Structures are given as structure tokens and as C-alpha cells.
Amino acid sequence: MGPVTNAGMLPSGEWEPVEIGESDADVYRRADGAEYAKCADLAGVGELRDERDRIVWLAGTGLPGATVADWIETDAGACLVTTAVPGVAAADLPASAYDRATEQLAGVLRALHDLDPADCPFTRPLTDVVRQAEDVVRRGAVNPDFLNDEWRAERPEDLLARIQADLPRMRESADLVVCHGDACLPNLFVDPETLAPTGLIDLGRLGTADRYTDLALVTTQLRDEWNADPAPFLKAYGHPDADPAKLAFYLLLDPLTWG
Known part of the structure; x- marks a missing residue:
């Protein structure tokens, strides 16, 4: 710090x-x-x-x-x-807890997404998020630590161009729910014994958005941080046939918005 x-x-x-x-x-x-x-x-x-x-x-x-x-x-x-939210961040769980925790994490994320979006006073329109990414790229503020090896080999402007090209299709297929907005494992807390969810933290990006905003981050973190197949998570969440193109779009968009 x-x-x-x-x-x-x-x-x-x-x-x-x-x-x-x-x-x-x-x-x-x-x-x-x-x-x-x-x-x-x-x-x-x-x-x-x-x-x-x-x-x-x-x-x-x-x-x-x-x-x-x-x-x-x-x-x-x-x-x-x-x-303070009790428990521990899902990112800090031991490997022996991963299988049991997967269903719990899917459950709390689904509970959040099942809230009535009409009751939520906060929104994150996709066009606004893309404008945010455009500003970060324009300022040369993209953090390379947030990019995977493949993306680091490309210019941020080219990554952004891919987002802009897919934007119309993503807007048309938007499935709006109440999203966390930064649903990574450090922001999902659980009881270390029962693995029951104890809280969601870092809510600065919470608002109505496409559910894939959250699904893309969680599934990638499960793969990268836990070395786990995200399929059981998606099945427990209720989207076993998640659209890979939408997952890829929102996964690429997220790191371009921090800067």
C-alpha cells in the first residue's frame, strides 16, 4: 500500500x-x-x-x-x-475445501442474480463500461498485471477493438440481473468450517448488468486460482451450457476497465 x-x-x-x-x-x-x-x-x-x-x-x-x-x-x-465480514475469502480456502465450496459459491451468486433488478437503484450499462475501458486505454493506463500472457502480447488498442466489434451483439443478448461487478474469489467470503457464504465485499461496481459480468470472473478465477474445472460451478449455478463467447467477452473487458 x-x-x-x-x-x-x-x-x-x-x-x-x-x-x-x-x-x-x-x-x-x-x-x-x-x-x-x-x-x-x-x-x-x-x-x-x-x-x-x-x-x-x-x-x-x-x-x-x-x-x-x-x-x-x-x-x-x-x-x-x-x-467486518466474518469468515475467510474464498481465495484463501485450502484445496481440500474446493469441491464443497463450489456449490456454496454458486448458490450465493445465484441468490444475488435472482434479486429483482427492478428493485436495484444501481445500473452498469454495458455501453458505459465500454466507455470506461476506452478511457483507460486512451490514457495508456491498462495494468499489464491484469492481462493474461496472450493479451499482453497484443496492444491494448487491439484488445479494445475486439470489444468494440462484439459490443452490438452483446447488447442484444444482454441478460440483466443484479451483479456484483467484481465477483472474484477475494470478494466472496465463507465460513471456513461449513463453507456457508458469510458475505460479499467490495461492492463499488454492484448494479444491474449482464450476468456474464460475474460468471466470467468467477469461472476464470476457479480455473486460475484453484486449478479447478468451472463446469461444476456453472451446473450448480444453473447455467451448465454457458455461452463461451460471452464469457470471453466479459473476461477481456474487465481488465481494461481498471486504471
Whole structure:
């Protein structure tokens, strides 16, 4: 993590900086582990406020996750304090738990996707996401660490061109649900013993979007991080015949949007 710049906005108590997620905000854990705080300067207040609102909304659906404990806004920025989600990230599970965890992860993701999208006040239109990718590529801000070996051999502009060429077809086939938006294994928490889901974290991208936004990330992470066949996950989720072209599209789009 970079220099701690926003510690002055933290609530009273003992806090320690931690490195978590891909956010530019400074993240801290309370010494007793009960709460986390994410602090942003003025430029990041809007994004942090959006994340706060998504946490509040998801908590009202009954799905497991953090709750907002405090919101502090000053002339210098803002600080979002949330309760700690119990359990461990799916990314930290031992290999012996992978088979049992697969069905649980499929279940919580399906429960999220089964929420009525009409009730969700947050949207991530595909055209907006592609514009975000266009901006990242234009600024030369694509992080090569987020690209696989095949993609690193190509120019980001050429990767983006592939996305733009497929965009009309993907818009026509969109299957809109409430998506996490960054459904990778570090953001899905489970009980280490029962493997029951205990919460979804890092909700800054939550909103209605094509379900493949999430399916592409989870299935690839299962393959890359767990060295596991994603087929059992897709079967448990209810999409055993997932469209490989859509999985590939959303998998390529995601790394172009971080930067």
C-alpha cells in the first residue's frame, strides 16, 4: 500500500493500514478486527459514497455482507466505516475445501442474480463500461498485471477493438440481473468450517448488468486460482451450457476497465 494520506479522517480508536482490493482509497482495520475503514480524498468521495449506498442497499435484501457503521465527510475527503465480514475469502480456502465450496459459491451468486433488478437503484450499462475501458486505454493506463500472457502480447488498442466489434451483439443478448461487478474469489467470503457464504465485499461496481459480468470472473478465477474445472460451478449455478463467447467477452473487458 502507498503512503497513508487520509488517516486524519478515521474515527477514534486504534487503526492499522491494510492492503485490500484495487481501490485507490486508503484502507484500515480496527485493532480489534471488528471494523474496516476506507478513506478517500476529495476526488474519490463520489465513488466512496456510491459504494456506501450499495452496501446499505444490499444489506436490506437479506444477503450476507457488511453493514455501514459510520460515514465521515470533511473538506478533505470522506471515510466509510463498515463492519467486518466474518469468515475467510474464498481465495484463501485450502484445496481440500474446493469441491464443497463450489456449490456454496454458486448458490450465493445465484441468490444475488435472482434479486429483482427492478428493485436495484444501481445500473452498469454495458455501453458505459465500454466507455470506461476506452478511457483507460486512451490514457495508456491498462495494468499489464491484469492481462493474461496472450493479451499482453497484443496492444491494448487491439484488445479494445475486439470489444468494440462484439459490443452490438452483446447488447442484444444482454441478460440483466443484479451483479456484483467484481465477483472474484477475494470478494466472496465463507465460513471456513461449513463453507456457508458469510458475505460479499467490495461492492463499488454492484448494479444491474449482464450476468456474464460475474460468471466470467468467477469461472476464470476457479480455473486460475484453484486449478479447478468451472463446469461444476456453472451446473450448480444453473447455467451448465454457458455461452463461451460471452464469457470471453466479459473476461477481456474487465481488465481494461481498471486504471
